Amino acid sequence: MTFSFDGKEIEAEPGQSIGAALIAAGYRSWRTTRHxxxxxxxxxxxxxxxxxxxxVNGRPNQRACLTDARAGDRIEPQEGAGHGEFAC
Ligand code: FES
Known part of the structure; x- marks a missing residue:
């Protein structure tokens, strides 16, 4: 299956976390600290x-290491406290 990360298509195995899939794709960092x-x-x-x-799909503050990758998900890097359609 595939999901998108920062506009790029990433392959993932069923049951694989987003974090594991990103590491397998060569990423080592995708968040920046708030300050x-x-x-x-x-x-x-x-x-x-x-x-x-x-x-994840406009919802910030999702832990990539615990969140399963799902086909068609739209994943974006997070800046600081997070911005998204569902940010507080
Ligand atoms: S690496 Fe995900 S919470 Fe620590």
């Missing part, structure tokens, strides 16, 4: 650190 804009990606890999946040 310094430092790059982040998967750090803990178990849902604790929140370094891997992405915007």
């Amino acid at each position: 310094e804009g430092a790059l982040r990606g998967v750090f803990c890999g178990i849902g604790v650190c929140f370094d891997c946040l992405v915007v």
